[in-house]
Amino acid sequence: MTEHPTNITANKKTRELSIVWDDAHTSVYPFDLLRAACPCASCRGGHENMKPEPDPNVFVLKMAESSSTRLANVVKTGSYALTLVWEDGHDYGIYNWHYLRALCPCEEDRKKFGNAGEQKND
């Protein structure tokens, strides 16, 4: 499966980021979901917790509206990722295409990636 965006739009009014993928699928991410899923080591609680797919908890976590859930800028990082810059100045999160696709909140992608993100506790 190829995972490449053909179009990326951030809408500050609806507080959503939309990505159109090259398989014609459109993902719509609320800003607070993106912030909750920030893949950087500090948000994930250490390098050992950094995973290729988002933690399932990010879909139930609700973040209050604040400068940390307001997207300030979207920066293309190489040909493989986006860096999201937040109004509180946080800009460590590099969201690669696979991570973003696995973060798509639609039902179809939740079914596809939901189990992949499941982990055993030991």
Ligand SMILES: [Zn+2]
């Ligand atoms: Zn982060």
Ligand SMILES: [Zn+2]
């Ligand atoms: Zn989807």
